[in-house]
Amino acid sequence: MAIKALSWMVRSFEPPVYCYHEIVHNKLVVNRFIDKGVIFVDDIAEVPEGKPIMLSAHGSAPEVVEAARARGSYVVDAVCPLVTKVHHEVKVRAKKGYRIIYIGHQGHEEAVGTMAVAPDSISRVESVAEVAALPEFDQPTALLAQTTLSHRDWSTVAEAAQERFPDLWQPGRSDLCFATTNRQSALMAIAEQCETMIVIGSSNSSNTTALAKLASEAGCRNVYRVNGPEELPEGLTGTVGVTAGASAPEDVVQGVLSFLNPVQGVEEVQITDEDEYFPPPRNLRELLNAIDTVATFGFGGSVPNRLDLQDRKIDASDVLLLL
Numbered sequence: 001m002a003i004k005a006l007s008w009m010v011r012s013f014e015p016p017v018y019c020y021h022e023i024v025h026n027k028l029v030v031n032r033f034i035d036k037g038v039i040f041v042d043d044i045a046e047v048p049e050g051k052p053i054m055l056s057a058h059g060s061a062p063e064v065v066e067a068a069r070a071r072g073s074y075v076v077d078a079v080c081p082l083v084t085k086v087h088h089e090v091k092v093r094a095k096k097g098y099r100i101i102y103i104g105h106q107g108h109e110e111a112v113g114t115m116a117v118a119p120d121s122i123s124r125v126e127s128v129a130e131v132a133a134l135p136e137f138d139q140p141t142a143l144l145a146q147t148t149l150s151h152r153d154w155s156t157v158a159e160a161a162q163e164r165f166p167d168l169w170q171p172g173r174s175d176l177c178f179a180t181t182n183r184q185s186a187l188m189a190i191a192e193q194c195e196t197m198i199v200i201g202s203s204n205s206s207n208t209t210a211l212a213k214l215a216s217e218a219g220c221r222n223v224y225r226v227n228g229p230e231e232l233p234e235g236l237t238g239t240v241g242v243t244a245g246a247s248a249p250e251d252v253v254q255g256v257l258s259f260l261n262p263v264q265g266v267e268e269v270q271i272t273d274e275d276e277y278f279p280p281p282r283n284l285r286e287l288l289n290a291i292d293t294v295a296t297f298g299f300g301g302s303v304p305n306r307l308d309l310q311d312r313k314i315d316a317s318d319v320l321l322l323l
Contacts, residue, residue: 001278002057002078003029003247003316007323008280008288009054009076010036018047020068021056021109023078024247025205027227029320036323044068052076058109059083061116076284082147082177083110087117089144089171094118098169099137101125103157104146108206111146126153131160142169147177148246150210151184152217178276179246180207184214186271187243191218194241198232199225200256201245208245215241228252229259236260250317277312285311 006023015037022030022040030040044067047053053072055065059079068075079087093100100122104111115122125131143161145154154176162168174181191197197215201208203225212225220241226232229252240260244253257266279285 001280001316002080004311004314004319005076005078005280005284006033006038006054007316007319008284009052010038010323012287012291013052013074017052017054018072019054019056020044020047020060020064021058022204023054023056025058025202025208026245026247026249027202028252029247029249032320032323044071047071054078056109057083059087059113061113063116064113074283074287076281078281080147080177081278082175083114086114086144086147086175089142089175090114090117090122093142093144093169094121097139098142099123099139100142100144101131101134101161101165101168102144102146103149103154103161105149105206108146110148110206114144114146125157125161128157128160131157131164134164137165140167140169141165144171145175146206147175148180148206148210149176150214151176151181152214153210177207177246179274180210182272182274183207183211183243183246186269187211187214187241188218189271190241190269191215191220193239194220195238196220196222196224196236197241197243198256198260199223199243199245200228200248200253201225202227205245205247208248211243211245215243226256229255232256232259249320250315251321280311 002023006019009017016039019038019040021042023033041047044064049071050073052074053068055068055077057078057080065077090100102115102122102124103126104124105126111124115124123134143158197220199208199212199215208225212223215223224232242256
């Protein structure tokens, strides 16, 4: 959703379009947008007043959202709805007087944005030792998590927190991203067959590094985390597994398979169907519909009969290639 949203921003506005933080943690995706005139910033103050701004998929602190709206001519918040769910849970629990124990990586954009929702009510941990070091709390406790964590890493820390705080509140539905956990489950389904595992994605992607760590723990002798086929070693032998982080473009995955050119072909292992759909942010949908209406009318078409935006049927990788 975020990749498609920024692609449509690029096509709707004169460059440059500004984006607060990397739209997703994928080096190749970010570089493609830079080539199209997107400027990525780490401070809203770096954006000239009156320029269009997009906020990244990882979620932004409330004060960042307010600053963007005060500065930008048009602002689209491309936060992942799963992150929005966690932000909402933080806000609700904090208002109810809970101390929130948040499992997340130090300095990760998602963790920074989430903790900023209720900074005085939240304690971040990412290890069993950090759970043990927490003080005793007078108020009730709640457990929330960064969405892109490895399920294995999350469960170890969550169990320690539950043991330390027996009345710990947890959400009825896991905070972990389905795209992350599905990939981890698929990796485990093939790991025992593979001498080598290739993980496609960037080093600053939490879910990509979790895949690489999981492959090593599953016993794969060689694990390569690569941005693309140009980083692969020559002469790989035996059975090679290939997986990818959630934001890796499909054309890069296919490029890796073409580079490997396996003599006995490629077996595709599927453990589930992902049919979840997140529509573009409402104000961006309204902008695109307005542009489409004007364009249809301008070319003599019938506005009531114009084609709707077929967002659900368009893959993010295809939108990137169309740029």
